[in-house]
Amino acid sequence: MTTDPLEPALREGLAVLGLALPDAAVRQLLDYMAALERWNRVYNLTAVRAPAEMLTHHLLDSLAVVAPLRRHLGLPPVPAQAPEGLSAAPVRVLDVGSGGGLPGVVLAIACPDLQVTCVDAVAKKAAFVGQVAASLRLPHLRGVHARVESLKGPFDLICSRAFSSLTDFAVLSRAALAPHGVWMAMKGRVPHDEMAALPADVEVFHVEPLTVPGLDAERCLVWMRPVRAESP
Numbered sequence: 001m002t003t004d005p006l007e008p009a010l011r012e013g014l015a016v017l018g019l020a021l022p023d024a025a026v027r028q029l030l031d032y033m034a035a036l037e038r039w040n041r042v043y044n045l046t047a048v049r050a051p052a053e054m055l056t057h058h059l060l061d062s063l064a065v066v067a068p069l070r071r072h073l074g075l076p077p078v079p080a081q082a083p084e085g086l087s088a089a090p091v092r093v094l095d096v097g098s099g100g101g102l103p104g105v106v107l108a109i110a111c112p113d114l115q116v117t118c119v120d121a122v123a124k125k126a127a128f129v130g131q132v133a134a135s136l137r138l139p140h141l142r143g144v145h146a147r148v149e150s151l152k153g154p155f156d157l158i159c160s161r162a163f164s165s166l167t168d169f170a171v172l173s174r175a176a177l178a179p180h181g182v183w184m185a186m187k188g189r190v191p192h193d194e195m196a197a198l199p200a201d202v203e204v205f206h207v208e209p210l211t212v213p214g215l216d217a218e219r220c221l222v223w224m225r226p227v228r229a230e231s232p
Contacts, residue, residue, distance in 0.1 A: 004030045004034075006030065006033070006051060006052065006055050007026065007030060009052070009055055009214070010026060010029060010030065010055060010059065010060075011026065012213070013055075013056075013059075013060040013063070013213035013214060014026070014063065016213040017060070017063055017064060017066070017067065017213065018067060018077075019063060019066060019067070019110065020078060021110060025109055025110060028109045028136050028138075029059055029063075029106065029109055029110075031135075031136060032059075032101070032105055032106070032109065032132055032136060033051070033054055033055065033058070033059055035128075035131070035132055035135070036054065036058070036100050036101070036128075037051060037054065039100070039128050040100070055214075056212065056213070056214040056215045057215065058100075058102055058106075059106060060212050060213050060214060060215065061102075061103075061161075061186075061212050061215060061219065062102050062103035062106035062107070062161070063106055063110060064210045064211070064212045064213075064219065065103055065107075065159075065184070065186060065210070065221060066106075066107065066110050066111060068184075068208055068210075068221055069093075069107070069111075069157065069159075069184060070111065072157075072182065072184070072206075072223065073091055073156065073157060075091065075111075075113070090113065090114065090115040090140070091113070091114050091115065091156045091157070092114075092115045092117070092153070092154070092155045092156050092157075092178075093107060093114050093115065093116045093117070093155060093156065093157045093158075093159065094116075094117050094119065094148075094151070094153065094155040094157070094158045094159070094173070094176055095107070095116065095117065095118045095119065095159055095160070095161075096119060096148045096158060096159070096160040096163050096169065096172075096173055097119075097120060097121075097148070097160055097161075097162060097163030097164070098118035098119060098120050098125065098126075098129060098143070098161075099120060099122075099125050099161075099162065100125060100128055100129075101118050101128065101129045101132060101143070102161050102162075103159065103161055103186065104116050104117070104118035104129065104141070104159075105118065105129060105132055105133075105138075105141065107159075108133075108138050108140060108141035109136070109138065112138075112140060114140065115140045116140060116141045116142075117141075117142055117143075117144055117151075117155070118141070118142070118143045118144065119143075119144045119145075119146055119148050119151060120143070120144075120145065121145070121146070121147050121148075122145075123145045125143075126143040126144055126145035126146075127143065127145070128143070129141070129142070129143025130142065130143040147172075148172050148173050148176065149172045149173070149175065151173075151175070151176040152175055152176060153175070153176035153177060153178060153181075154176070154177065154178035154179070154181065155176050155177060155178055155181055156178050156180075156181050156182075157181060157182055157183075157184055158173045158176060158177055158181065158182075158183050158184070159183070159184040159185070159186065160183075160184075160185050160186065161186040162186075163185075165194050165197070166185055166191060166194040166195060166197070166198055166222060166224070167194065167197055167198055167199065167202075169183065169185055170183055170198065170199070170202045170224060171199065174226070177226070181225075182205075182223060182224065182225045183202075183222075183223070183224040183225065184221055184222075184223055184224075185221065185222040185223075185224070186210075186219070186221060187219070187220050187221070187222055188217065188218050188219060188220070189218045189220070190207055190218075190220050190222075191222065195207075195222065198224070200227070201226060201227045202224055202225075202226060202227065203224065203225060203226075203227050204222060204223065204224050205223055205224065205225055206221075206223040207220055207221070207222055207223070208220060208221040208223065
């Protein structure tokens, strides 16, 4: 049996992040990255091409949001591994401008108790996510070729990793957000200017610093929600 040369680094990163994923999920993450590397040669899904960089900049960067996401959704800290499938009312997550499936595919692998939809306006990128869902047997993951403003949801959490400004992210995906849903934007440095430019009916309720194993760069999560109308 051949061991992926990046597996030790992935397992070390998971340990740093406090994520105890089963061996099957670790294998799926590595298989996903291998597929991303293959498709990237033809379809340019990501500018990062070196496998070691893809591990830190893509896999571990996306895995770093698993614990905060589960905490904010009120889910157990350890992802549920339920072979019987999703619950009757699964938490629905929308990944906007998902590209090659980041962080959506990673979330679907690490958190099989979530129902994850990755939407992208580029057909080939959505098709790649669909292919990954089929090949890795992830029935709770789907790729959708559409503009985000055309989706209706409702989604409990809408996330983005590299999708425009905070204002565009919130405004374009607003119709897809559940009444008590939240937005989670993955950013580098804290985007003070973008936060100040948000419309009056969207509020930032938490900015959370992230530490990505092996990545010497600033990362944060910007959590937002609609401003609730006050009762008369």
